Amino acid sequence: MSSDLFQYVIRLGDNALINGQRLAEWCGHGPFLEEDLAMTNTALDLIGRARMLLTYAGELEGEGRSEDDLAYFRNEREFRNFHIMELPVGDFAFTTARQFLVDAYDYHYYRALRDSADATLAAIAAKTLKECEYHLRHSSEWMVRLGDGTEESHEKITRAVTGLMPFTPELFAADEVDRAMQEQGIGVDLDSIETSWNQEVDRVFSEAMLERPQISFTRGGGRQGLHSEHMGYLLAEMQSLQRAHPGLNW
Amino acid sequence: MPDKRLPLWEVFIRNKRGLDHKHAGSIHAADGEQALQYARDTYTRRNEGSSIWVVKSADIVASQPEDEDSFFEPAEDKIYRHPTFYDVPEDLKL
Amino acid sequence: MSNTAALSDTFQKRIDAEEKIEPRDWMPDAYRKTLVRQISQHAHSEIVGQLPEGNWITRAPTLRRKAILLAKVQDEGGHGLYLYSAAETLGVSREELIDQLHSGKAKYSSIFNYPTLTWADIGAIGWLVDAAAILNQIPLCRCSYGPYARAMVRICKEESFHMRQGYELLMTLCRGSDEQKAMAQDAVNRWWWPALMMFGPSDADSTHSAQSMQWKIKRFSNDDLRQKFVDQSVPQAEYLGITLPDPDLKWNEESGHYDFGEIDWEEFFQVIAGNGPCNHERMSARIKAHEDGAWVREAALAYADKQRQRAEKAAA
Numbered sequence: 001m002s003s004d005l006f007q008y009v010i011r012l013g014d015n016a017l018i019n020g021q022r023l024a025e026w027c028g029h030g031p032f033l034e035e036d037l038a039m040t041n042t043a044l045d046l047i048g049r050a051r052m053l054l055t056y057a058g059e060l061e062g063e064g065r066s067e068d069d070l071a072y073f074r075n076e077r078e079f080r081n082f083h084i085m086e087l088p089v090g091d092f093a094f095t096t097a098r099q100f101l102v103d104a105y106d107y108h109y110y111r112a113l114r115d116s117a118d119a120t121l122a123a124i125a126a127k128t129l130k131e132c133e134y135h136l137r138h139s140s141e142w143m144v145r146l147g148d149g150t151e152e153s154h155e156k157i158t159r160a161v162t163g164l165m166p167f168t169p170e171l172f173a174a175d176e177v178d179r180a181m182q183e184q185g186i187g188v189d190l191d192s193i194e195t196s197w198n199q200e201v202d203r204v205f206s207e208a209m210l211e212r213p214q215i216s217f218t219r220g221g222g223r224q225g226l227h228s229e230h231m232g233y234l235l236a237e238m239q240s241l242q243r244a245h246p247g248l249n250w
Numbered sequence: 251m252p253d254k255r256l257p258l259w260e261v262f263i264r265n266k267r268g269l270d271h272k273h274a275g276s277i278h279a280a281d282g283e284q285a286l287q288y289a290r291d292t293y294t295r296r297n298e299g300s301s302i303w304v305v306k307s308a309d310i311v312a313s314q315p316e317d318e319d320s321f322f323e324p325a326e327d328k329i330y331r332h333p334t335f336y337d338v339p340e341d342l343k344l
Numbered sequence: 345m346s347n348t349a350a351l352s353d354t355f356q357k358r359i360d361a362e363e364k365i366e367p368r369d370w371m372p373d374a375y376r377k378t379l380v381r382q383i384s385q386h387a388h389s390e391i392v393g394q395l396p397e398g399n400w401i402t403r404a405p406t407l408r409r410k411a412i413l414l415a416k417v418q419d420e421g422g423h424g425l426y427l428y429s430a431a432e433t434l435g436v437s438r439e440e441l442i443d444q445l446h447s448g449k450a451k452y453s454s455i456f457n458y459p460t461l462t463w464a465d466i467g468a469i470g471w472l473v474d475a476a477a478i479l480n481q482i483p484l485c486r487c488s489y490g491p492y493a494r495a496m497v498r499i500c501k502e503e504s505f506h507m508r509q510g511y512e513l514l515m516t517l518c519r520g521s522d523e524q525k526a527m528a529q530d531a532v533n534r535w536w537w538p539a540l541m542m543f544g545p546s547d548a549d550s551t552h553s554a555q556s557m558q559w560k561i562k563r564f565s566n567d568d569l570r571q572k573f574v575d576q577s578v579p580q581a582e583y584l585g586i587t588l589p590d591p592d593l594k595w596n597e598e599s600g601h602y603d604f605g606e607i608d609w610e611e612f613f614q615v616i617a618g619n620g621p622c623n624h625e626r627m628s629a630r631i632k633a634h635e636d637g638a639w640v641r642e643a644a645l646a647y648a649d650k651q652r653q654r655a656e657k658a659a660a
Contacts, residue, residue: 250405
């Protein structure tokens with residue numbers, strides 16, 4: 001087993017899982033019924049993606065761990081998602097901005113990953129890309145509606161973006177796993193993803209009449225399993241039932 | 251902004267190629283693009299769609315129930331428009 | 345015959361002939377009012393019904409269960425949406441209906457005022473609450489009002505997975521550890537009686553029944569449907585190895601049905617009156633979502649307005 005590949009896949013799986021877990025919190029609480037359904041569709045896509053990736057990670061590891069073993073029985077320090085995924089949902093502006101920044105990343109990421117030398121990853125990427133395309137369309141439009149809507153919405157989305165931007169450099173910080181995977185033609189080139197992402201963000205921000213905020217600090221560490229304070233609570237909630245009654249079928 | 255309600259849209263779905271678009275229901279949305287997406291998110295969750303139309307409910311021109319007699323009854327006695335009106339030998343393949 | 349009497353006569357004849365009433369048709373005010381009340385109550389029940397089950401989305405014990413539950417709670421939102429749309433064809437806006445819910449003027453099914461305390465509650469809701477809902481809903485697919493009947497056809501089609509996933513969930517628990525079995529039994533103990541109450545007051549006390557039957561908005565009596573529910577649930581409980589919490593429950597050879605104990609109607613009316621275990625929490629959650637969403641809806645409208653003006657300007 002290539003432990004680099006395992007790492008690479010589990011990172012992608014964790015990102016999808018934690019983002020999906022957060023977005024699912026909206027179900028039943030959306031700003032209106034239609035959007036409630038739309039957000040849940042995205043959350044379902046993310047959970048579905050996490051399941052595929054974690055299942056594959058378990059296979060790569062070869063120790064018989066299932067998607068659920070990986071989702072429910074790893075501790076916080078073993079999770080490899082970016083910080084931006086685990087931040088609390090906040091208001092609709094915050095959720096929209098997070099989804100947009102992540103959707104733009106995922107779209108370009110999975111687009112490139114379709115050419116992965118790893119056939120399973122390439123197949124997952126091809127399926128995922130279609131979902132990402134729709135998510136990005138949906139969240140980009142909301143960025144524009146909120147940015148160019150009312151004064152109040154402009155203010156709220158500006159605040160959300162300002163709060164989130166420091167979490168974005170982490171998305172592009174390649175480490176040895178990323179580099180090894182890229183060299184083997186399995187992983188993507190994060191530099192070129194960053195270029196595409198920047199163009200996407202600039203395009204939508206300009207349409208949304210939003211200034212791109214200067215970043216004076218950054219947050220990260222998810223790759224090393226160093227998370228924000230929010231992560232512990234997210235996992236405590238998500239894993240509570242399995243941890244209280246381990247080893248059973250549900 | 252005079253009306254703070256999201257307008258109502260009627261949704262028409264083509265289940266698969268070769269079929270007509272059929273009225274599926276309605277949704278609320280601020281604009282056409284949003285209406286299209288919500289129609290997709292609401293009415294095609296179970297693989298029911300291959301094409302969607304949305305139209306603002308307010309833009310539909312509809313016949314009135316009281317026009318029913320004058321609109322539709324005159325067609326009733328024009329039975330010569332139907333193939334069964336004509337007697338032709340049965341063994342003839344026409 | 346006066347004009348109204350003639351219209352009313354045509355209307356009832358159409359219903360008797362099993363023809364549908366469509367939105368622009370003439371209809372008695374009372375018919376319209378009854379429909380708006382019933383459809384919106386039904387829509388509100390779906391929307392409020394998202395909350396008790398939604399309570400377990402973040403804690404679902406497997407990713408498969410999480411996806412199923414999310415899809416199910418989403419379906420309920422969708423059903424609420426179909427039903428609000430059906431009500432809107434009667435000339436009342438969704439905003440008005442939602443205001444009626446939030447002000448307490450409109451009711452919703454009291455079952456959703458009970459808490460979901462354990463994971464097994466998700467199974468019990470699917471098995472019992474959705475089964476009761478389906479029994480209530482299937483006859484509505486033939487309801488005399490076209491848009492309501494069509495919404496119900498769609499809903500019933502989608503509903504069919506809800507009950508099955510609930511039963512499957514309970515089956516997994518009942519074949520599991522002692523703790524899991526106890527969890528399942530406890531959930532059924534708490535949901536059985538409220539599920540029986542879902543069919544409404546007994547026929548003798550039901551205020552709207554006779555007229556609704558004549559209008560073919562309703563086709564079976566509350567008590568008949570309740571009996572059907574009990575009859576179908578008993579063997580399903582036996583298969584699970586679950587005891588239904590009613591000492592009076594027994595097979596009646598003569599009637600060919602199960603006899604069952606007296607429902608605590610005092611509890612039923614208390615919950616309807618707003619004094620159930622979660623009435624306050626459910627309403628607060630709905631009102632909060634709606635109020636927090638106000639600026640979002642306004643922004644979407646403002647943007648659509650700007651776009652329209654820009655397009656007009658460009659065309660001029």
